Amino acid sequence: MNDHLTRRNFLFYGGAAVAGVTLGQVARRQIAWADERAASRESGEERWAVSVCRECAASCGVQVRLIDGRPVKLEGNPLCPVSRGRLCAKGQAAVEAYYDPDRLTGPAKRIGPHGSGTWQRISWEEATSLLAARLKSTAGRPGEVLAVAAEETSPAADVWQQVWRAAGARVHSTTGATAGRLRERWAALTGIAADPSFDLEHASYVLSFGAPVVEDWLSPLWTQRAFGRFRRSSGRPRGRLVQVEGRKSLTARKADEWIAVPADRQVVLVYGIAAVLLRENRIDREALRPYLRNLNDFEQAVTTRFTPDEVAAATGVPVVTVLRLARDLVSAERPLVIMAADASRELVDAALALDMLLGAFDRPGGIHAATPPVFTPQTAGADAPDTGAAPRVIVFRDSAEFRSLATTPDLEPALNTADLVVSFSPFLDEAASVADLLLPTHTALESWHAVVPATCVPGQMMAIARPVTPPALETRDLIEILKTVSDMVGGPMAAACTWPSSEALVGDQLARLAATHRGGPYTSIYETEWMQQLERGGWWTAAAATEEGIGDAIATAGGWADPYFEAGQIRRRLAELGGCSFPAPPVLPSAPLSPVILDSLHPLQMETFVPVGVNRLGSPNQPVLFELLGQPEARPWGPWVELSPETARTVDVATGEHVQVESASGALEASVVIVEGMPPGVVALAFVPAVPTGGRWAREIVRDVRSLAREDALRTGPVAVRIARV
């Protein structure tokens, strides 16, 4: 990669890339051609097929309405334990990506300088040969290849990992905001190698430390339904939600009480509450004794370090509120403490400890240990050692994750020095725009699926579905591409990829599931069955007489589920271990609250947040999601900034008007939303990136929040800014 490319100018050139390239037009013609083929029948025949939503790790089951074989609308799959017939905004918008008029029609190689937008359509033979030849020349030398993808638990992700590790690659996975992010701290506390599963639905009082409950927490659709039922269910009192969060987020607005505490101080409040419970002797010590070894040491440390006055001084929460929160928690019938998936390890430790003090483990409305999934990743081989050398070949599986990956420090320079960057994305998005070789895979509706959904219920699941429509363009199946390339390279790579296609891989997975003689196809009686499993073990539905028949039934229903889980697993495991130990609480932080240097030119502390629906690269090919931005107060289709009433008064603006936000490195116009209760001196900016390479709708977003600071700076900490009325 000799052409100099910085992140900034690739964004600039990105705009030209789409405008100059013929792929968009060809794509439109080809889709129209596919449409004509389908329309030739013109019977208006309606058909429904199941698929899996791949917009996030929740992997909800979807039903696709097909008219003459063409997808018209996505609905939730009523049989799926996660979606149960419902579907979120992002999930529904996925059908727009299928019809993206700027989709890639087939493989292409870059022929001009980087970012110039000069691509040449090539054949699949040429494309795979190009990649294979380059891989051959690395000769499996460790670290010459970097493979990046979003983390997922699936047979396809296994194959991806195995193939690239066989090529001597380092395999980089990004973790989603799922319960998997809490796995390490959960295992450290309980010794259970499975995710924690939070029973929000049956809790009566939830104290949330930054958990975006109504936005996208762990498994978003599941959480939304659980929240609805937590709030209002017949026969029990309304659930009460208290949100502890620095910003007045959607969840904070929806909560019954919002307590403004920045993320780095929330841990102090948790221990402050624990200290009150211990000091006032409001916990059941006898019940805890078999499961907790260091209660006395913990009590000593917490009660001496976290006195109400000190907690109040460190967090800004009045003493009386700290005392009230503690007393409300213990007097609630089923209290539950939850945290954001990306909370610091100290906060996760503290919140889980508080849950245990409250007796929340293994009870309805508390925390269960999810059953370890029946599918365990077959991670053959290990990552090549990090030699510090820059990779020569970089391959992206999920270009949608490019943005979060780009914040890893070594990726951006590596993009500038690598010889070959390959994108497997079906879309001409940001990752594709920095690539030298485009190997577009099928979109979700054209693909086979077998994936373990993000943990949300204690039982086990695997979402499985066939393609609902044949490929509209000359895209290929990911496993097929990997197989072709591996065979060309030969050696360990060829040995690592034994599957000819995703179809074969999913077929094998179905056979394995059938052979377990556990669980069964997704079923509408799941909920009832799940409740019954609390009392009796094992469940097997005789969906068909043969294993083939069972596999067929699973793929037709959209997945496999086994609602069985071991009730009381956490306590049993802790008893076996002779109890757990709470980690030592941290020393009360004394640093000043403002981690950013403000001056007279830039007197405001700006935080950024990612609005719901923008987590997939600004959703470049789902126009409806741009319309949802900032509703109901801000203008859609662009960034907005949240101000306290005091700050708004200083520049004389009202909600809906515009301000110029200026940092030391740039400026941006954004619409204003005034938020009551927001701390003066703090502003919050919605992270709505401009994606000039993302298709016609994404190119409409011209105000890029990254003009204010580098993306990693925006994502990791506050930035000093000033605002002026436009």
Added chain:
Amino acid sequence: MARWGLVIDLDRCTACQACVVACKHENNVPFSTPATAAAGRLMTWIQLVAVETPSHGAPTALPLMCQQCDRPPCTDVCPTSATYLNPEGIVAQIYPRCIGCRYCTNACPYAVKLFNWHTPEWPESMAPLKNPDVSVRPKGVVEKCTFCHHRLMRAREQARADGRELSSEDYVPACVQTCPAEAMVFGDLDDPNSEVAVLAASSRAFRWMEELGTRPKVVYLREGE
């Protein structure tokens, strides 16, 4: 004959806007651009609006669509009877009759009747995305939420084909079907045993701008205890 109504529990609603997307796809409502949105011409039959609701201090995001009034101000002013209250309580809109005078958009206190200032357009590749059950409205006519009336017609046809009476379970609008937090309940308000009728009679129930006497059949349940 049923009198169709919708209850939205604001205590459950998470303002996720899944209903907005469901409606858009179901009813062939065209996409906007930043320019059309900035001009206040965003086409959407259901939209969140920030309102002050009873006994809740902070503004609440209220999903607002045609309130299907029993005394609709819009029908009274329509010179061509393009919009009228049908026997099942749905405020219907006959597009070929509409002359685009926009009297109804002005008369509607909820501002949920939308005028087509432009010919709706979709990219060529997106043509198949359109729902064949719903006609696309041309430039110059007014459109709005119909409680997914086409779904009612389909459900009625299906019931007839099955040789049975139409039941409430046969018919739900797209927004209700998708609502992740199960905040929307649809059904026959005249059936005292229906969930929708029971909820509409709850102490939390209120109708938006009910003081105007429009008698909406969209009923909201306020947040809080």
